[in-house]
Amino acid sequence: DSGVTQTPKHLITATGQRVTLRCSPRSGDLSVYWYQQSLDQGLQFLIQYYNGEERAKGNILERFSAQQFPDLHSELNLSSLELGDSALYFCASSVDVGGEQYFGPGTRLTVT
Amino acid sequence: QQQVKQSPQSLIVQKGGISIINCAYENTAFDYFPWYQQFPGKGPALLIAIRPDVSEKKEGRFTISFNKSAKQFSLHIMDSQPGDSATYFCAASQMDSSYKLIFGSGTRLLVRP
Numbered sequence: 020d021s022g023v024t025q026t027p028k029h030l031i032t033a034t035g036q037r038v039t040l041r042c043s044p045r046s047g048d049l050s051v052y053w054y055q056q057s058l059d060q061g062l063q064f065l066i067q068y069y070n071g072e073e074r075a076k077g078n079i080l081e082r083f084s085a086q087q088f089p090d091l092h093s094e095l096n097l098s099s100l101e102l103g104d105s106a107l108y109f110c111a112s113s114v115d116v117g118g119e120q121y122f123g124p125g126t127r128l129t130v131t
Numbered sequence: 132q133q134q135v136k137q138s139p140q141s142l143i144v145q146k147g148g149i150s151i152i153n154c155a156y157e158n159t160a161f162d163y164f165p166w167y168q169q170f171p172g173k174g175p176a177l178l179i180a181i182r183p184d185v186s187e188k189k190e191g192r193f194t195i196s197f198n199k200s201a202k203q204f205s206l207h208i209m210d211s212q213p214g215d216s217a218t219y220f221c222a223a224s225q226m227d228s229s230y231k232l233i234f235g236s237g238t239r240l241l242v243r244p
Contacts, residue, residue, distance in 0.1 A: 021174065052231070062175070062220060064231035075231055109174050117230035119165070122174035 022046065023112050023123035031129045037098040040126045042110030044091055050074070050113045051093040052120060053085055057106040068093055069116050100130045133158060135223050137235025144242050150208040152238045154221035157202065161223040165232070166195065166206050169218045178219075179206075211242045 022045035032038055044051050053065040064077035068087035079085075082100075087093040097104060107127050111120040136155045144150045154164075165180035181188045181195040181204065188195045194207040208215055218239050222232040 021176065023174075050230070054232075061236050062232075062234040064233070067231060077231055113230070117163075117224070117226040119177055119180065120230075120232060121177060122167070124174045 021121040025123040029127050040095040042093045044112030048112035052111040054109045055106050105130045135235045141239040144211045150211045153205045155203045163224050163226045167220045213242045216242050
């Protein structure tokens with residue numbers, strides 16, 4: 020157990036809908052990262068937050084957005100969902116801006 | 132230039148054997164190279180990591196070998212056990228700028244009893 024928690028574990032929704040994935044970092048970690056894992060794209064970095072501020076952005080679609088709250092938990096919002104958005108979404112956290120990243124158990128999103 | 136290439140895609144090893152997974156990168160600015168282990172239905176778990184100032188790092192049965200001039204690094208699993216059967220990912224990042232991990236495509240390891 021990495022100490023990173025993610026909810027929900029599974030999410031099934033329809034195309035066009037909007038969902039919110041939640042992540043709580045390890046106690047004391049200030050950075051949160053979001054990754055997408057799919058069969059065709061592998062593990063891809065989406066976005067990083069550090070102490071509430073956006074720090075780095077990867078190949079994140081405009082339909083996706085994220086934020087980190089004062090209690091350091093983070094939410095990833097996915098809107099206008101398409102079939103191709105079906106994937107595993109992982110959150111990771113690290114103590115500082117960089118450093119060792121510890122991954123949560125993931126949220127499996129299925130868009131039907 | 133941001134890619135990390137990983138091979139082989141899959142690997143079958145007998146119990147007690149050595150498993151070797153290789154990765155190559157192009158971006159010479161990368162300065163942190165972790166390996167992750169992922170079991171089905173679980174998140175990637177940090178296994179071992181290396182910085183380019185050393186050529187080898189060992190933790191238990193797991194060893195990373197790093198060749199800076201060749202821009203390659205590899206994971207060796209000594210005395211491989213059935214419980215090591217999982218997917219292994221190498222990754223790379225720049226610790227002083229963007230901390231995002233660039234992952235290899237993964238290697239599915241099966242250790243036969």
